[in-house]
Amino acid sequence: MSRARAIEGRIEGPEGAPAVLVLGGISSGKNLTGAGGWWPGVAGPGGALDPACHRLISADFLDTGEAGFPSAGEQAKAILGLIAGWEIGRFHIVGASYGGSIGLAISLAAPERVSGVTCISAAHRADPLATAWRSIQREIAEFGLKHGNGPGALDLARRLAMTTYRTRDELRLRFLDPAPGTRDARGITAWLEAAGAKYAAKTAPEHFLALSRALDAVDLDPSRIKVPVHYVAVEDDLLVPLTDMEEAASLTPDSRLTVIRSIYGHDAFLKEVEVMNALISADLERPS
Template identity: 50%
Template sequence: MSVTLEHPPGRRCRDISTIALTATGSPVPVHGRLTGPEGAPTILVLGGISSGRNVADTANDNGWWRQQAGPGKPIDTNRHRILSFDFIGADIHPFPTTQDQARAILALADAADIRDLAIVGSSYGGMIGLALAELAPERVRELVVISAADRSSEMAKAWRSIQRDTVEMALRLGDGKAGLDLARRLAMTTYRTPDEFEARFADPDPDSRDAGGVATYLAARGEAWADTVDPQRFLALSRSMDEHRVEVGGLKCRVTYIAALEDRLVPADQIADAAKRTPRSRLITLSSVFGHDAFLKEDAIIGATLDEIFGS
């Protein structure tokens, strides 16, 4: 293992790298981050496919979940240590499974001498959390799964197939970035809800950020996404979500599922069904105009649940 210290020791944040082995024995480089005091209980934090190791704020970048993770936050880095990592993308052909991602995490945990951990996983990260709890039950103390289930719904697969076809067609035409742009625009319509779009864009304040209308909003989101994502990485992670499957009936740890009633990408009834089949589980439902993105936008209720679990 190689370990590089990205920030001064006082910030208690270091990046780590190691090599993981896939199910077929192929080596894959893995890059992660530890944030928080040495020796503190470890919480693995995983998000959607656009997230990575930058969970909490650092001197160099903003954390994608800074409202929930950091000093004094529900996942308090004064009392807990966060393990995070960059998902494996196109390094595994044709795509990494959620079990491959779980093996990569275990390799990082071994390299950092972490024997066991709790997990908070949202969206794709929730899928990986379930896969890890199935793969290595002795390593997982507790699991929180937000906006994710044991498999993908057929409607979610349908939406993602259109996104992949768009990107692949754009690649054939020599403009993968344009394909990513359009794929992200479509994705945003599955993450959010009709009620949110109506409230924001039907009659926007001319001085507000939404004055340009829904098409302008989607174009901005698509352009920003396309500027930061590799097309092959997107295709690999999209297929990974489609093929995700975990037998939750065999899980050993306590699992808290959190579902948004308005989530169309991972419907609440699908999460409820997974919870029923999970031996030591509970289900928390919330109503959110943000749908699948509730884990990013509903700070209060998500934070209260995390504080209940990790605050004592």
């Protein structure tokens, strides 16, 4: 029998306030609010996820599992174990990207604990083209590890990933004819270099590899979900296509689908602060 794995997390907000579990992409973690928090403008004072109004739960993800990477079920078990230590009863889940899929997995594992799920830019399984892009990123990182430069290779892998998170429209708008003296005037290559260096400085290649594989291995059955799910899709998302989210919504017994347009593509949940605040606030105000 496998030993239960533990993760680290944080909880903040008044005791007795409505509890909300907040999960992001594979680059997120327990640092949700405050300096360095991964969801500025949405999680924090004045945002939909305001710790003055809600009991916010955030967590790191497992990066090990039975297959060498964690399954969605293993992630769900670890997060539920973390929450059990805080004696939280029912909670709403707000999950974006990989965190949205894990939110669905948690609702499958413990429907009696979950009042509802806001699932943003995430589906029940990975899209093949997205898997193809991520497989190339992993090959780059593995090549670097093999040749003694894992961080340098992860830097390059992240640069490639950035081109899949955004849209052609955004990159043309920013870099085709940038205003002199602005940050974007340095060009798209400089933008990619900065993003790659920042990510490689704080992420171990092995951690990235495990969670990238975990993302591609997600395979859930939405027809078994017994809680309300609000799917929020971005029409221009390259990584999680609208067709996959439409399928997830059609298979989920109690669901609704909101489709937005954004030049930020998959990163809309990070960039479209006003839209995310409005959608999440409406979900949290709904009776459970």
